[in-house]
Amino acid sequence: MELYAPMIGLIVVAAVFAVGSVFASSMLGPKRFNRVRLDSYECGIEPTPQPVGGGRIPIKYYLTAMTFIIFDIEIIFLYPWAVRFDHLGLFGFVAMVTFLFLITVPFIYEWRRGGLEWD
Amino acid sequence: MTAPSIEYAALLPMIIVLGAGVVGVLVEAFVPRRPRHAVQVGIALLALVAALVQVVRLRDTEIIGAVGSVAIDGPALFLQGTLLVMAIISVMFFAERRIESGGNAFAPAASSLPGSEDERVLVRDRVLQTEIYPLTMFSVGGMMLFPAANDLLVMFIALEVLSLPLYLLCGMARRRRLLSQEAAMKYFLLGAFASGFFLFGAAFVYGYAGSLEFAAIDAALAARVGQEGLLLAGVGLMAVGLLFKIGAVPFHAWTPDVYQGAPSQVTAFMAACTKIAAFGAMLRLFYVAFGGIRTDWQPMLWAVAIITMVVGIVVALTQTDVKRMLAYSSIAHAGFILTALVAVDEVAIAAILFYLAAYGLTTLGAFAVVTLVRDAGGEATHLSKWAGLGKRSPLLAATFGLFLLALAGIPLTSGFVGKLTVFAAAFQGGAMPLVIVGVVTSAVAAFFYVRVIVLMFFSDPAPEGPTVAVPSAWTVVGIGAAVVATIVLGILPGPLLELAEQAAVFVR
Numbered sequence: 001m002e003l004y005a006p007m008i009g010l011i012v013v014a015a016v017f018a019v020g021s022v023f024a025s026s027m028l029g030p031k032r033f034n035r036v037r038l039d040s041y042e043c044g045i046e047p048t049p050q051p052v053g054g055g056r057i058p059i060k061y062y063l064t065a066m067t068f069i070i071f072d073i074e075i076i077f078l079y080p081w082a083v084r085f086d087h088l089g090l091f092g093f094v095a096m097v098t099f100l101f102l103i104t105v106p107f108i109y110e111w112r113r114g115g116l117e118w119d
Numbered sequence: 120m121t122a123p124s125i126e127y128a129a130l131l132p133m134i135i136v137l138g139a140g141v142v143g144v145l146v147e148a149f150v151p152r153r154p155r156h157a158v159q160v161g162i163a164l165l166a167l168v169a170a171l172v173q174v175v176r177l178r179d180t181e182i183i184g185a186v187g188s189v190a191i192d193g194p195a196l197f198l199q200g201t202l203l204v205m206a207i208i209s210v211m212f213f214a215e216r217r218i219e220s221g222g223n224a225f226a227p228a229a230s231s232l233p234g235s236e237d238e239r240v241l242v243r244d245r246v247l248q249t250e251i252y253p254l255t256m257f258s259v260g261g262m263m264l265f266p267a268a269n270d271l272l273v274m275f276i277a278l279e280v281l282s283l284p285l286y287l288l289c290g291m292a293r294r295r296r297l298l299s300q301e302a303a304m305k306y307f308l309l310g311a312f313a314s315g316f317f318l319f320g321a322a323f324v325y326g327y328a329g330s331l332e333f334a335a336i337d338a339a340l341a342a343r344v345g346q347e348g349l350l351l352a353g354v355g356l357m358a359v360g361l362l363f364k365i366g367a368v369p370f371h372a373w374t375p376d377v378y379q380g381a382p383s384q385v386t387a388f389m390a391a392c393t394k395i396a397a398f399g400a401m402l403r404l405f406y407v408a409f410g411g412i413r414t415d416w417q418p419m420l421w422a423v424a425i426i427t428m429v430v431g432i433v434v435a436l437t438q439t440d441v442k443r444m445l446a447y448s449s450i451a452h453a454g455f456i457l458t459a460l461v462a463v464d465e466v467a468i469a470a471i472l473f474y475l476a477a478y479g480l481t482t483l484g485a486f487a488v489v490t491l492v493r494d495a496g497g498e499a500t501h502l503s504k505w506a507g508l509g510k511r512s513p514l515l516a517a518t519f520g521l522f523l524l525a526l527a528g529i530p531l532t533s534g535f536v537g538k539l540t541v542f543a544a545a546f547q548g549g550a551m552p553l554v555i556v557g558v559v560t561s562a563v564a565a566f567f568y569v570r571v572i573v574l575m576f577f578s579d580p581a582p583e584g585p586t587v588a589v590p591s592a593w594t595v596v597g598i599g600a601a602v603v604a605t606i607v608l609g610i611l612p613g614p615l616l617e618l619a620e621q622a623a624v625f626v627r
Contacts, residue, residue, distance in 0.1 A: 088122070089122060090122070091122030091123070092122070102141065105141055105144050105145060106144070108145065108148050109144050109145075109147060109148045111148075112147075112148035112149065113147075113148065
């Protein structure tokens, strides 16, 4: 049970921090309400007025997110490999090159299909 | 620390198919639009045939490779071979271009808004959807890994690799695009939910056994270490994930909608191949990893098998759409296969392997026939439109009739031999009540299959009925292969049954 004590402590700290922050900001924060404050938050997009017929949602955020995931996954696997590079030897090197090639394929696809052009 | 040894030869079939998927993505990026379709079809068929050749060359292999995570043994190779044959036929159906006057059965660009100017321009310019081929390759690769997975995590990854491309394929129909997208959305949401169940169950089982490998889980079960509650919860949750994929009641709700909304070629591929892969995975998981507590999970699967057979058949009786009827029939067939799975012995494994091969080929053929009966709006799937089809196109109606008889399990078709072996295995395994329910529901099922045959041959054609499209060689050869398999496996099932019996030993 002692093994779990730090984890329980962390959970308690997290809960106190979350609840405490909400409580503190409502107590201490300035209360100046205006249009922007009361609008729903949409990553900087104007939530209204909507284009006629619903319009189409720009797909650029999604592409940025997918590009991020490509590099994110690449880094996640590169780090532990780099740390243990000398132990993993040739096998690790070949495996990593294969992995890097495979993770580059979707990037090439995105580039060729015009996913990197903003407009 | 030494480098892990990877048995590349044994894994080669999967590497070939997944590699073809990667090459397919590069083809999408670099090959100009005009020759792209031919190149993609060529790569897909070449890879599938090459993988099939390698599976045949591996036939007597029995190893647990890739550091204990993948088992290449009789059942895995048998199912991989079956999957590859069905994938080859599916790709042939995908390549069909004559029935849509130059296009294939898929939307030119899945991202174009249905009914928009974009879509109209793409259709007018005869832009061909080619991304389906790499997607299919990835899906087939996942399906091949699924029954070979010998580790809970690898099994989960295989499940996702086979599922994600399928969700996309379901939403790509050329006609009735909103229905198709709705089907994809439903399949994705419910599928993701079921994957969550599977993963949660895997976490519980890991908590019990302290290992993800099947052999270690089996050893932990024998030693009776850990907390029983964790294990039972884990087994139950993992069963939910797998029963969803095979479409067993009460996890079947997605099946009719998705089968109806997806392009019929994709439905054929999905109905045949997903079922094969998921039953293979379920066999290995429940026999190799959870074989030690069979008395705990058998009652659960008994109940699921009975309600699956009953609900599948009873609801199928009320269907007025051909694709929905075949979907409920596939649910009932999942129930028939489950009766043998409950038995837990080698006879049962052989029976299931044979049944999956026979059922898959018949289903592929049946859905391919559905693609050919058309009116102005695309496929005419309402049963009333099929009235009198036998007078308009006797050959097509006879072909569909043969598939229906096989699905009903009439003697001299593959369906009869499949049902006989499955029920015999269940009987030997002491599951007599299941056999009785199975035989009774089969008799009821025969009624609605025969009803469609009567409708086709003995009623008058509707005045503005559908026309029968003349397909190109791709579909003709595919349906022909399904017809030949359905008849040959019905009359001379010996060789395949023998092969299934030889293959029915799991490496542990």
